Amino acid sequence: MPSPPDPLDPLLDRWTESTESAPNLAPEVWRRIDLIEGASRETAGFWSELDAWLSRPPFAVLFVTCCALLGLFLAEVRVNRLQREHGSELAHNYLLLIDPLLRADPAARLP
DSSP: OOOOOHHHHHHHHHHOOOOOOOOHHHHHHHHHHHHHOHHHHHHHOOHHHHHHHTTTTTHHHHHHHHHHHHHHHHHHHHHHHHHHHHHHHHHHHHHHOOOOHHHOOOTOOOO
């Protein structure tokens, strides 16, 4: 049993590719592309510039390395502060242990 004809077949048969094109079509296309890209660069702002820099592998690796080093530095500063506080507390408790007069006089405070 033959299938019914497709309604698009007559339209596709009439359609032919145009052989003549505008002589200045290519320069016009490139001019429009440059115009659109220039406008998008001007309105994009800081975030698109940052995205353009970080899309390059060397800068992305540098950024990740700097973030890791900054995180390690901040962790070291925090641990150092905690150790300093702990050492100060141990020294204060030791002085209270060996000198009972410090405990009796509330005005005598150690730094």
